[in-house]
Amino acid sequence: MSEPAPPAPARMRRGNPRGVWTLFVRGMLRFVRFATEGIGGALISALLFLAVFTFAWAGEAEPAAGVSLPVFVAPGIAAFAMALNAFENAAFPVVYDKLEGIIGDLLMAPLTPAELLFGYVAGATIGGLVTGAAVLLVLSVFVEIALPAPLMTLAFGLLGALVFALAGFITGLWAEKWDRYSAVETFLVLPLGLLSGTFFAVEALPPLGQDIILANPVFYLIDGVRTGAIGQGYAEPWLGLSILAALAALLWLVAWRLVVRGYKIKP
C-alpha cells in the first residue's frame, strides 16, 4: 500500500489575497466592535464644536465672503474627525497586538510586509472615511452643506485618511506603551489637526503664520475637503492632491521599510 500524498501547500505565487482579506476583515470587525466610542464619540464632539461655534459667533465677521462661520467650520470638523479616527484605527490595533503578543500570529502567516501593511492600513482608512462621512451627514442636518464636488471631497478624504492611517501605523510600531501612543496623539496629531485651518481661514493668520500653514500638508486635506463640500477653498485642488499623494507614498515607504526590518516587532 502506498502512503497518502502529503497535502499540497497553498500556492501563493501571485500574492496572498485571502490573507490580506482576512486581515482587512479583522480590522473592520474591530472598527465595528468599537463603533460606539469611535463613531459615537466623533459625532458628539463634532456636534459640540458646531454648537459652540454657532453660539459664540452670532454673525460678527465672516471667515470668507458670503459664508457663515458654522458652514465654514462644518467640513473642517468632519475632516478632522476622519483624520483622528483613521489615526486611532491604525495605531490602536498595532499597539494592542504588540502588547498582547498577537503580532506574532501575523508575522508567522504567509504575508509579505507589503500585504501586512496593506491589511492593517486599508481597514483603518475605510473606518476613517466612514466616520468622516457620518459626521458630515449629521452636520448637514444643522448647516447647509451643498457638496458641489462630492468626488473631490471623496478623493481628499481617501488620501487624507490614508496619510493618517499610515502615520498611525508607524506610531503604533514605535510606541512600546500606551503612554507613547497618547503622547503622539496629544502633542502631534491634535495640534496638526486643529492648527491646519480646521476652524479658521488662512487670512485670519499673520503673514508668517500664512507661510507656515501653507507648508503644512494637513492644511491641504482640510482645504480640499472644504472645497468639495461647500465650494470654498484657498489652495488649488490639484496641488493639494499631489502633496497628499506624495506624502502618502512617502509614509507608505517608511512604514513598509519598518515592517521589512521588523522594527520593534521582530526579535
Add this chain to the structure above:
Amino acid sequence: MTDITPKSAASLPAPRPRAIGLVNWMGLWTLYLKEVKRFVNVLTQTVLAPMVTMLLFLAVFTLALGRGNMKFDQFPYAEFLAPGLIMMAVIQNSFANTSSSILIAKVQGNIVDVLMPPLSTVELALGFALGGVTRGLLVGTTTGLAMWVFVPMHMHDFALVLYYGVAASLMLSLLGMIGGIWADKFDHIAAVTNFVIVPFSFLSGTFYSVERLPEGWNFIAHLNPFFYLIDGFRYGFLGRNDGDILTGMAVVAGVNALLIFVVWLMLSRGYKLKP
C-alpha cells in the same frame, strides 16, 4: 558554648498596635500621597497634555472668532475665553483623576488595599477627593500660567477664583468617585466622560456668554451647576458675570454637600466595592 538564641526576643517588649486617635492622620496622608504620586508619575499625560490642548483651543477659537474684534463687555474674545478654558481643564482633569484611580483599582483588584486598612469612610472619601482636587488645581494653575504668556490675564478677585477653583475640582472629584465606583469597565467611564462631562463643560458658557443662547436655552443654562462654576470663575478674573454670584456660590456649595453625602453613602454601604 555561645548562646545563639536571640536575646531580643526575650528582653524586648512585644510590639504594640499603633494607637489611632479620632482621625487616622497617617493613613489619610498615605492615601492622599498615593493619589498624588499616581498622576505625578505620568505628568506628561495628566498635566502637560491638558495644558497643550487648552492652548490649542485658545489659539483656534481666537483665530476663528476674534477677527471681527469680537468683544464680550469690553473684553477681547481671548481674554473672555481664557478663564473658561482654565475651568474646563480643571473640570475634566479632576473627574479623570478620581474616576480612573478607583476604576483601575477595582479592575486590577487592588481596591482591597485601600478598603482593608483602618480608614473610616470619611477618611477614604477625603483621601481620594483631595487627590483629585490637587490634580485639578495643578492643571488649572499650569494652564493659567501658560495662557498668561499669550493673553493678558486680569485678577478681579483672587478669593473668588480660589473658591471656584477648589469648589469645581472638589465637585468633579466627587463625581469622578461616584462614576468610578459605579462603572464596571473602562467603556462605562469613557462613555460618561464623552457623553456627559465633556458636553457639559463645552456647553456651559466656556466659549460664549449664555445670554447669546436662544430664549429657552438661557433658562436651562441657569439650572446647570457647571454654568455657575464657569461664570463665577470668570467673574473672579474679569469682574463680569451672566448669573448671580451669590446664587452661584450657594448652588456650588449645595451640590458639593449633596455629592459628599452620596459618596459617603456609597462608600459606607460598599456599593460595588465590597462583596
